[in-house]
Amino acid sequence: MANDVIRLTAAELAAELSAGSLSAVDAAQAHLDRIAAVDGGLQAFLHTDPEVSLAAARAIDERRAAGEALGELAGVPLAIKDVLVTTDMPATAGSRILEGYRSPYDATAVARSRAAGLVNIGKTNMDEFAMGSSTENSAYGPTRNPWAADRVPGGSGGGSAVAVAAFEAPLALGSDTGGSIRQPAALTGSVGAKPTYGGVSRYGAIALASSLDQIGPCARTVLDTALLHDAIAGHDHHDSTSLRHEWPSMAAAAREGAAGDALRGLRVGVVKQLMLDGVQQGVKERFEEALALLAAQGAEIVEIEAPHFEYAVAAYYLILPAEASSNLAKYDSVRFGLRVTPEGRATVEDVMSATREAGFGAEVKRRIILGTYALSAGYYDAYYGSAQKVRTLIQRDFAAAFAQVDVIASPTAPTTAWRIGSHGGDPIQDYLNDATTIPANLAGIPGLSLPIGTAAEDGLPVGLQLLAPAFEDARLYRAGAAVEGLITDRDGRPFWQQSPTLGSLSTEQEGAC
Ligand code: GLN
Numbered sequence: 316m317a318n319d320v321i322r323l324t325a326a327e328l329a330a331e332l333s334a335g336s337l338s339a340v341d342a343a344q345a346h347l348d349r350i351a352a353v354d355g356g357l358q359a360f361l362h363t364d365p366e367v368s369l370a371a372a373r374a375i376d377e378r379r380a381a382g383e384a385l386g387e388l389a390g391v392p393l394a395i396k397d398v399l400v401t402t403d404m405p406a407t408a409g410s411r412i413l414e415g416y417r418s419p420y421d422a423t424a425v426a427r428s429r430a431a432g433l434v435n436i437g438k439t440n441m442d443e444f445a446m447g448s449s450t451e452n453s454a455y456g457p458t459r460n461p462w463a464a465d466r467v468p469g470g471s472g473g474g475s476a477v478a479v480a481a482f483e484a485p486l487a488l489g490s491d492t493g494g495s496i497r498q499p500a501a502l503t504g505s506v507g508a509k510p511t512y513g514g515v516s517r518y519g520a521i522a523l524a525s526s527l528d529q530i531g532p533c534a535r536t537v538l539d540t541a542l543l544h545d546a547i548a549g550h551d552h553h554d555s556t557s558l559r560h561e562w563p564s565m566a567a568a569a570r571e572g573a574a575g576d577a578l579r580g581l582r583v584g585v586v587k588q589l590m591l592d593g594v595q596q597g598v599k600e601r602f603e604e605a606l607a608l609l610a611a612q613g614a615e616i617v618e619i620e621a622p623h624f625e626y627a628v629a630a631y632y633l634i635l636p637a638e639a640s641s642n643l644a645k646y647d648s649v650r651f652g653l654r655v656t657p658e659g660r661a662t663v664e665d666v667m668s669a670t671r672e673a674g675f676g677a678e679v680k681r682r683i684i685l686g687t688y689a690l691s692a693g694y695y696d697a698y699y700g701s702a703q704k705v706r707t708l709i710q711r712d713f714a715a716a717f718a719q720v721d722v723i724a725s726p727t728a729p730t731t732a733w734r735i736g737s738h739g740g741d742p743i744q745d746y747l748n749d750a751t752t753i754p755a756n757l758a759g760i761p762g763l764s765l766p767i768g769t770a771a772e773d774g775l776p777v778g779l780q781l782l783a784p785a786f787e788d789a790r791l792y793r794a795g796a797a798v799e800g801l802i803t804d805r806d807g808r809p810f811w812q813q814s815p816t817l818g819s820l821s822t823e824q825e826g827a828c
Contacts (some may be wrong), residue, residue: 338390339379360396394487399490402418433546439472493754531544590725596770609798623712627757630701630705656669
């Protein structure tokens with residue numbers, strides 16, 4: 316029974332919930348059981364609180380029983396990246412410095428998910444303050460990839476991606492500053508979207524780099540991702556960068572894409588500069604195969620140039636640390652979380668510095684130092700100023716590209732999931748894995764990643780990234796759902812149903828993951 320419930324997509328769960336054939340409490344319980352059974356090995360979750368989740372589910376059931384009109388997703392469980400604050404569970408952003416912190420308010424994306432009737436099933440693991448591409452930078456230990464337990468799930472939102480990929484939750488929220496929703500989606504065979512900058516409120520998202528941060532959805536299917544996107548999008552006066560825009564329904568676009576002829580005549584740009592030398596062979600093969608499938612459906616594949624993309628990683632790793640160093644200045648041992656008091660007579664500065672020394676991990680310290688340096692007098696123009704100019708040039712590259720094509724396609728990440736520990740603490744290797752996702756953040760445009768099969772050499776998932784101009788998120792869901800329908804195995808099963816995790820459910824005891 317429980318296995319049957321966790322197998323359902325969010326759309327299927329929602330249909331059963333509204334038909335009354337399943338209660339929100341049963342849906343929550345099935346996923347909590349699944350978490351209890353497998354999460355010891357995976358570590359996708361940092362906090363769960365069954366009582367809190369079941370009480371929220373019960374409230375939904377009662378409202379439904381009272382005849383209240385509820386949202387389409389009412390009663391569906393939702394995992395929430397620990398970067399978003401909620402009143403009902405702690406928020407640590409994967410850092411020791413926020414250990415035990417509880418927020419007095421809900422992030423807007425969380426508040427909207429609650430208003431839609433979604434049930435918070437737990438907070439997910441992440442690289443500390445969302446700095447990383449593997450979730451190995453979490454102060455609470457790495458999350459493991461359900462496709463191969465010795466592999467990273469990507470990052471920084473590895474926990475949210477694994478929660479959906481391992482059937483611990485049908486939906487999850489993430490944040491994407493340089494790829495943290497899309498890249499883990501690719502490495503775990505799930506779907507993730509970074510909305511247009513300003514499309515979803517950042518209020519209550521623990522800030523990394525405010526000009527790049529964007530909250531977004533992940534799930535196992537394009538339609539589920541779209542449904543969650545619809546639930547959280549829209550203007551919020553608490554976020555000064557929030558857009559006033561009438562967003563079309565992403566779910567309607569996904570349904571259209573799945574049903575119709577969305578790829579016929581679609582101009583798909585392939586950016587030469589995103590097909591980097593370092594792209595793994597099996598990733599390249601799946602990507603080329605996907606392009607051939609698109610072309611066979613009537614899409615027009617157009618090679619385009621984006622000459623400044625090769626500077627994207629360099630520019631990003633100046634802009635991000637600069638903004639992060641200023642955002643993280645607030646962890647001063649007074650207002651939030653941890654306080655370490657050195658022995659003997661200690662000044663405020665001594666306490667602050669002992670706290671920051673103990674509370675921040677190596678990658679966070681590295682970026683604070685980098686950012687402070689890049690912003691310091693005498694270096695500001697050379698580093699931060701130059702990076703901002705590159706950002707403008709990348710925005711122009713996109714504008715020129717979108718004058719020729721409707722969407723841009725690339726591999727979401729240049730490689731599949733690597734072995735935990737194999738980058739040996741060399742941050743540059745992690746940074747380079749972001750080369751394909753970062754340009755979209757620098758330009759503020761939307762991106763979607765969906766699985767397109769597994770690489771021949773390691774059997775691990777490969778993601779396709781689709782990018783569209785700002786405000787055109789719906790175009791991504793329409794095209795993405797159409798592509799998703801083409802990625803089936805010989806038995807016609809969609810990609811997510813080929814997950815080894817799902818195989819283990821039918822053949823073994825629950826919990827053998
Ligand atoms: N991997 C990127 C970084 O380390 C992306 C982070 C993110 O999107 N939060 O900065």
